[in-house]
Amino acid sequence: MKLYNYFRSSASWRVRIGLALKGLDYDYAAIHLAKNEQFAGSFAEQQVSHLVPALVLDDGQWLSQSMAILEYLDETHPEPPLLPQGAVARAQVRALAQDIGCDIHPINNLRVLRYLKNDLGQEQTTVDRWYRHWVATGLGIVEQRLAATAGTYCFGDTPGLADCLLVPQIYNAQRFECPLDDFPTVMRVNAACLALPAFANTHPGVCPDAA
Incomplete structure (x- = not known):
């Protein structure tokens, strides 16, 4: 592949x-x-x-x-497996993944930020404010969900689909200097994931095209 x-x-x-x-x-x-x-x-x-x-x-x-x-x-x-057994559990994992992948990421990705700045003429400080607002809003929801589902990782003690989405989102939030103190469960799970080779060895900082 x-x-x-x-x-x-x-x-x-x-x-x-x-x-x-x-x-x-x-x-x-x-x-x-x-x-x-x-x-x-x-x-x-x-x-x-x-x-x-x-x-x-x-x-x-x-x-x-x-x-x-x-x-x-x-x-x-x-x-x-990236998804657990059982229809309800699988739906819950997908829901948390979509909280990140559908509600935070799409309105904060590069083409949206470029449009805000270049086409709509917004200052960089305004673009950054936009980014941080939607990160905070979305992670507030994720934090509440994890309070009910998290073990070591997003769902119990095995990393899966939701963790695959959570860790990259936190990396981006940190790049944009988003305040993250209000999300202790999110950050605990993020740290646990980054201790695993599957997350650490694929980090942007170790990629062949990292600048």
């Missing part, structure tokens, strides 16, 4: 974590979003959304959207 990703892309890191948890090998293909490489060459021709990550399977098929890729990996390589 080949994974097209950008080292600072939280969506890309989610998939790197998932692949590492599954023990799966892949070729790392860098797409530098800040240099607009997503709009050029064969990547742009294949990935019509111009977004990372994209996972190219051994037979040449392309998969996109990080959560779809993670669930594909879980269906095709079921051990160790």
Whole structure:
């Protein structure tokens, strides 16, 4: 498999974590979003959304959207599982993952921040305020959910789908200097995850394209 990703892309890191948890090998293909490489060459021709990550399977098929890729990996390589047994538990894990992947990340990703600054003419301080507002709002919800579900990790004592999304989001929040003191459970789980090789060894700081 080949994974097209950008080292600072939280969506890309989610998939790197998932692949590492599954023990799966892949070729790392860098797409530098800040240099607009997503709009050029064969990547742009294949990935019509111009977004990372994209996972190219051994037979040449392309998969996109990080959560779809993670669930594909879980269906095709079921051990160790990213989702628990039982329909209710699986729905709860997906809900927490979507609190991050659908309610925090999309309105704070690079193309949105660029639009706010470049097209709508907002000052950087205003863009940063936007970012921090939605991080705080979203993590407030995540913190409340984790109070009921967390063990060592988001759901019990085994890392899974929700953890794959949580850790990259916290990395981005820290990059933007978001206050995080109000989210002690979130930060405890984040620290526990980062102690695992699957998270630490896929960190943006150790990626081949890290600047």
